[in-house]
Amino acid sequence: MAFHEVRFPEDISRRARGGPERRTQVVTLASGEEERNASWANSRRRYDVAYGIRRADDLAIVVAFFEARNGRLYGFRFKDWADYKSCAPSQAPSAIDQQIGTGDAVTRAFQLVKLYASGAQSWSRTITKPVAGTVRVAVDGVEQAGGWSVDVTTGLVSFDTAPAEGAVITAGFEFDVPVRFDTDTLDVTLDFERLGSITSIPLLEIRR
Structure with a gap:
């Protein structure tokens, strides 16, 4: 492209x-x-x-x-x-805004996504253009200061070591369209x- x-x-x-x-x-x-x-x-x-x-x-x-x-x-x-954050417009992105995956002790790369939910229905939007310097990542609710990187041209978060089995991977970010x-x-x-x-x-x- x-x-x-x-x-x-x-x-x-x-x-x-x-x-x-x-x-x-x-x-x-x-x-x-x-x-x-x-x-x-x-x-x-x-x-x-x-x-x-x-x-x-x-x-x-x-x-x-x-x-x-x-x-x-x-x-x-x-x-x-009108829509450029992983959180509500009035808030600042946090590392627990959006769940982007679950660890299996093998997978090291996870795609940034944003979930739009209303009632029982929801839609998951793939985020491919995060803004550099705004991405925050957490594993099981604990923000990770290092051990990971993000490709701001694809929105792919990569860990140096695969997260443990069942670990919940979350992220917060700003993004472009x-x-x-x-x-x-x-x-x-x-x-x-x-x-x-x-x-x-x-x-x-x-x-x-």
Whole structure:
């Protein structure tokens, strides 16, 4: 996957619009009843960052970022200010936020995940772009100061020694969303004061 490990400008992404998208097939029967089937097992996020452009300088920054990514060719990191932590938005990540695995005395690598739960239902989201310096890890509730490392390009946590059988592995972190531009064209409009604007700059989450 062609990807640049750079983050879209945070001050512009803070004002972006967007969020998760699901794909569901809905068939209405002759009786008026419905049949619904999920086409996607996982959600995919869409954003529009045009709302974050307030000044001509913002526009110049976005255009430069777009050109450096060659339009839709290269992916990049995006901070979704509505959902970028392993914990609640008002809290700081802790080492026991999310369970990422259970030890079996053999496995040394565990994928970062974030669980979304409501009632009896839940969905586990794979986290592939943790933010460097924010990841914390615990084994059976005890935070580990060392003996492990994390690949911030894949979200894989690796232990020097495999955790013991039955040990609960947890982690806390901040993360970015891997996205790409969903257009190869930026339609820039200049008003009489030479201030620029763009109607829409869509971004689309990259899924493997």
